[in-house]
Each structure stands twice: as C-alpha cells, then as structure tokens.
Amino acid sequence: xxxxxxxxxxxxxxxxxxxxxxxxxxxxxxxxxxxxxxxxxxxxxxxxxxxxxxxxxxxxxxxxxxxxxxxxxxxxxxxxxxxxxxxxxxxxxxxxxxxxxxxxxxxxxxxxxxxxxxxxxxxxxxxxxxxxxxxxxxxxxxxxxxxxxxxxxxxxxxxxxxxxxxxxxxxxxxxxxxxxxxxxxxxxxxxxxxxxxxxxxxxxxxxxxxxxxxxxxxxxxxxxxxxxxxxxxxxxxxxxxxxxxxxxxxx
Amino acid sequence: xxxxxxxxxxxxxxxxxxxxxxxxxxxxxxxxxxxxxxxxxxxxxxxxxxxxxxxxxxxxxxxxxxxxxxxxxxxxxxxxxxxxxxxxxxxxxxxxxxxxxxxxxxxxxxxxxxxxxxxxxxxxxxxxxxxxxxxxxxxxxxxxxxxxxxxxxxxxx
Numbered sequence: 340x341x342x343x344x345x346x347x348x349x350x351x352x353x354x355x356x357x358x359x360x361x362x363x364x365x366x367x368x369x370x371x372x373x374x375x376x377x378x379x380x381x382x383x384x385x386x387x388x389x390x391x392x393x394x395x396x397x398x399x400x401x402x403x404x405x406x407x408x409x410x411x412x413x414x415x416x417x418x419x420x421x422x423x424x425x426x427x428x429x430x431x432x433x434x435x436x437x438x439x440x441x442x443x444x445x446x447x448x449x450x451x452x453x454x455x456x457x458x459x460x461x462x463x464x465x466x467x468x469x470x471x472x473x474x475x476x477x478x479x480x481x482x483x484x485x486x487x488x489x490x491x492x493x494x495x496x497x498x499x500x501x502x503x504x505x506x507x508x509x510x511x512x513x514x515x516x517x518x519x520x521x522x523x524x525x526x527x528x529x530x531x532x533x534x535x536x537x538x539x540x541x542x543x544x545x546x547x548x549x550x551x552x553x554x555x556x557x558x559x560x561x562x563x564x565x566x567x568x569x570x571x572x573x574x575x576x577x578x579x580x581x582x583x584x585x586x587x588x589x590x
Numbered sequence: 591x592x593x594x595x596x597x598x599x600x601x602x603x604x605x606x607x608x609x610x611x612x613x614x615x616x617x618x619x620x621x622x623x624x625x626x627x628x629x630x631x632x633x634x635x636x637x638x639x640x641x642x643x644x645x646x647x648x649x650x651x652x653x654x655x656x657x658x659x660x661x662x663x664x665x666x667x668x669x670x671x672x673x674x675x676x677x678x679x680x681x682x683x684x685x686x687x688x689x690x691x692x693x694x695x696x697x698x699x700x701x702x703x704x705x706x707x708x709x710x711x712x713x714x715x716x717x718x719x720x721x722x723x724x725x726x727x728x729x730x731x732x733x734x735x736x737x738x739x740x741x742x743x744x745x746x747x
Contacts, residue, residue, distance in 0.1 A: 351632075353626075353627070354627065391635065392634060392635060392636065393635065393636055393637070394635045394636070394637055395637065396615065398635075399615055399619065399622060399637070400615055402622055403615065403618055403622055416626075416627055417622070417625075417626040417627065418626050418627045418628065419622065419623070419624070419625065419626035419627065419628040419633065420622040420623055420626075420635070421623075421633045421634065421635035421636075421637075422627075422628060422629065422632045422633055423632060423633075423634055423635055424632050429632075433629055433632070434629060454621075456617070456621070463663060464663075464667065467660075467663055467664050467667060468667065470664075471664060471667070477664070481661075481664050481665065484661070484665060485665060496657070496658055496661035496662070497654055497657045497658060497661070498657075499657070499660070499661040499664065500654075500656065500657025500658055500659065500660035500661040501657045503657075503660040503661070503664065504652065504656060504657060504660060532620075535620065537656050537660075544621075559607055560606065560607055563606035563607035564605070564606045566606075567606045571606075571608060572606065572607045572608065573607070573608045573609075573610075573617070574607050574608065574609045574610075575609075575610050575617040575618065578618060578621065581618075581621040581622065581625035581626045582621065582625045584625075584626060584627050585627065586627055586628070586629065
C-alpha cells in the first residue's frame with residue numbers, strides 16, 4: 340500500500356556540517372538523501388513510509404553506503420541503524436536543536452579522522468595445540484577421553500571443553516593488549532570491544548587520523564605477519580567514526 | 591606451516607591481514623547496529639533475520655555446545671595430517687565429526703558471522719539466503735535449546 344505524503348517519516352543516517360552536500364546515492368527504499376539544516380549542523384535523512392518498522396540486509400547496506408559515500412567528501416557523525424523520526428520538525432526538536440553545540444564540536448573533532456576496526460581470530464588448530472602444550476590438566480583429560488565413545492565421556496568432554504574455553508579466555512586477555520598496545524600510540528582514541536566469537540582474540544576500534552593511516556596500516560601488517568598461522572587479523576575501514584560519537588545523554 | 595599459509599583466503603598488504611572496506615556488510619554490522627548517535631525513543635526499526643547473529647555469537651562462547659565442540663576439536667587434532675589442511679577444510683572436518691550435530695549449526699552460524707566473506711569466496715553461495723537461514727536457525731536454537739534434529743540446518747555447500 341503506497342503511503343501518502345502525510346504518512347511519511349524521516350530516516351536519519353547521520354549528521355554533517357551545513358556546508359556539506361548530501362550524497363547522490365539513493366537511500367533506503369531508493370529515496371533521495373536530503374539535508375535538514377539547523378544552524379551549523381544538518382541531518383542527512385530520506386523519506387520512508389510512516390509504517391517503516393522492519394528492515395533487512397538491503398536497508399543495512401543502504402545505511403552503511405550512504406555514510407560511506409558521505410564520508411568520502413565530508414565529516415559525518417553516523418547515527419545508529421534504525422533511527423526514524425516522524426517528521427522534519429521532530430528532527431529539529433529532538434536531535435539538531437538540543438544537541439547542536441555537541442554535534443558541532445564532534446564534527447570538528449572528527450575532522451580528518453576515520454575509524455578502523457581490527458579483529459583477530461585464532462587459528463583453531465594452532466591455538467588448541469598451544470593450549471594442550473601449556474596446560475597439564477587439559478592434556479591429561481584429553482588423553483583420558485581419547486578413543487572412548489562419546490556417550491561414555493559426555494561429562495568429561497564438557498569439562499574438557501570448559502577448561503579449554505577458560506584457557507582461551509586467558510590467552511585472549513594476554514593477546515589483546517599485545518595487539519592493541521602496539522596500535523594505540525598511532526591512534527587518537529581506542530575502544531576495546533567484547534569478543535563476539537569463541538575464537539576471537541582481539542576486537543577493537545581505533546580512531547585514526549587520515550594522515551597517519553599509512554603508518555597505522557604498516558604496523559597492522561607487521562603484527563599480522565608476526566601472528567601468522569596463529570591469529571588472523573581482520574582489518575575493516577576506513578569507516579565513519581561509529582564507535583567514537585555520542586550525544587551524551589540518553590545514548 | 592608454509593602450506594597452511596598459502597591456503598589463507600585473503601591477503602592484505604603484507605599478505606597476512608584480511609582487509610575490507612565497509613562495503614562488506616558483516617564487517618560493519620556490529621558497528622551500525624550497536625554504535626553511533628542514537629536517540630533511543632526513535633530507534634524503532636527491527637531487523638528481520640539478521641540481528642540475532644552477533645548477539646547469538648556472544649551467547650555461544652560460554653555454552654555446552656561450545657565446550658563439546660572444543661573437546662571434539664582437541665580430540666581430533668592428532669588425527670589430522672598436521673599442517674596440510676587449511677582452516678576451511680579443518681572446520682568442515684570438525685563439524686562433520688558427528689560429536690553432536692547440534693554444534694554444527696552453532697559453529698556455522700558463528701563462522702558465517704565472522705568468516706562470511708571468505709565463505710562466499712569459497713563456496714559461492716548466495717549470501718542473503720545463507721544469512722537468513724543461519725540466523726533463523728540461531729533463533730530456533732535459542733527458542734528451544736533441547737530441540738531435536740528437525741531444528742538443524744543442513745548445509746549444502
């Protein structure tokens with residue numbers, strides 16, 4: 340059912356300076372991206388149906404691409420995915436007006452900086468070999484179970500797995516600083532995230548000046564080479580500074 | 591070791607770092623869902639079939655399924671011809687070990703959440719279908735953890 344003009348709402352992608360022009364690429368539901376200016380700052384937004392409540396892969400990609408395209412030509416403060424305001428008036432009242440000073444300050448602060456995320460994933464076989472070699476209890480339990488039927492060793496297997504998980508946790512705690520401490524001096528700011536995967540050794544976001552990006556990349560490559568065969572590093576970016584923006588109150 | 595290295599799917603500038611820009615959705619999923627400016631009351635869009643992946647991966651780290659899978663993985667270690675297998679083959683070997691088929695979906699869900707790009711490269715599966723399927727199975731698993739074989743997702747690729 341096509342929504343009438345009255346039913347439209349505003350999907351907000353991010354905040355830019357009033358001087359920035361909106362990206363050309365279409366937004367969610369192929370709607371053109373417009374700016375909602377307010378003093379020195381402006382919201383990047385497009386029209387969505389008033390009953391726009393559910394989204395999938397396409398919408399996530401659009402959100403991400405709009406920000407990426409904007410970022411190529413201007414500083415952008417990204418919104419989290421899924422912010423829909425009923426109308427332009429609300430965008431002024433609830434976002435641009437109350438936070439205008441904060442937004443302006445952050446736009447200045449983020450000028451020339453990008454976010455890079457670094458994830459490190461343990462090579463399973465390599466890290467399990469380390470764990471067996473370093474932990475007597477694990478090695479012994481593994482030998483005790485080895486070759487026996489699964490049904491007979493169910494609880495021992497859980498115990499073994501739990502010991503391994505704990506050992507991995509210790510390794511993680513040691514490995515993360517090894518990577519992060521080397522990169523942090525090259526970054527303006529760092530956010531360390533929780534592992535979102537059982538073999539994730541490192542999950543961190545770095546705010547890096549574009550001017551220092553080459554240097555940063557070189558150290559990432561060095562660490563990657565040192566950890567080869569043990570931890571696979573995954574580098575994502577440059578991205579808009581998702582992890583480094585905030586409104587202060589209420590999120 | 592050299593052989594295993596050659597089979598790594600992605601190579602960055604030095605050959606050891608996997609790189610992507612934000613165009614790889616699953617590399618930025620965590621960021622665009624969890625980070626950025628937000629006025630909570632206006633976040634009203636819910637995601638279909640995708641959002642569960644990262645959340646589920648967190649839960650998975652401390653679970654009996656994970657423990658059993660680790661146990662199975664160390665149990666198999668010496669059965670492998672040490673360094674000749676690359677990671678994808680290795681993981682296939684482990685998941686198909688039959689210790690607990692329930693762990694299979696879990697592993698693949700997490701694997702896809704993290705290694706999605708490589709998988710697409712290796713297996714040429716349509717990404718959308720795969721994502722939705724895996725997150726659906728993650729949801730089901732969570733909804734009824736004692737579920738039987740009908741809950742499992744069979745993997746074609």
